[in-house]
Amino acid sequence: MNIVCVKWGDKFDSFHVNRLYKMVERNLQCDFNFICYTEDANGIDRNIIIQPLPDYLLETWWWKLTLFENPTKVPTIFLDLDVVIQNDITHFKDYCVDDMLCLVKAYWKPYMSKIEKEFDVDINSSIMIWKGDCTDIWNEFSKNPDYYMIKYKGIDRYLYYDMPDKLLYLPKGEAYSRLYGTNKYNYNLYGHDVNRLFFRPDIPVCIFDGHKGGINKPFDNEGYNGFEKYWN
Secondary structure (H helix, E strand, C coil): CEEEEEECCCCCCHHHHHHHHHHHHHHCCCCCEEEEEECCCCCCCCCCEEEECCCCCCCHHHHHHHHHCCCEEEEEEEECCCCEECCCCHHHHHHCCECEEEEEECCCCCCCCCHHHHCCCCEEEEEEEEEECCHHHHHHHHHCHHHHHHHCCCHHHHHHHHCHHHEEECCCCCEEECCCEEECCEECCCCCCCCCCCCCCCCCEEECCCECCCCCCECCHHHHCCCHHHCC
């Protein structure tokens, strides 16, 4: 099994890569390779396999699509560097379906508020699970990357609207959002001021998507208070 992450630019550093590696070690009860795709490997744990990012004119989250440039023969799990793994994820490999991509379904978002204006979606690519040939995801994007990067704010929208036949979703109870909620009965509205953060220690993965305090204020480190036990 391959566990992969992507580090580009200065939003994250080696601490975040090493932190994720520690959490995977604790919560994956099978042999695995941990691979980091990055342009800067300084400070990364020597047990982590480094793969250079290809020479493309991409930024931020769009680098994640390069993971689908080639087929993979083994189950592969991508994890964002800001997720927190709280419990065992060994069973995540069971969500692998040949030539399909399994993502997080935002069950805490029972509405689509800005479809026409912002291509709103209720999925999240903080966790991606696949095996086999998903190269059409990359091939379609690479035909006109500037078009997609201008049209969509992130790969979630590209996947949802342009690759719907390739997608499967994690069932309820496998992931929740620290900022936005756990299910349709317990959530914050996207794009609004946030007055609570969510914590569900029974759920395997907490994702740290979105923004805190409104759309113009980045999620800050205060959101991780109390989670240190998962990687220390």
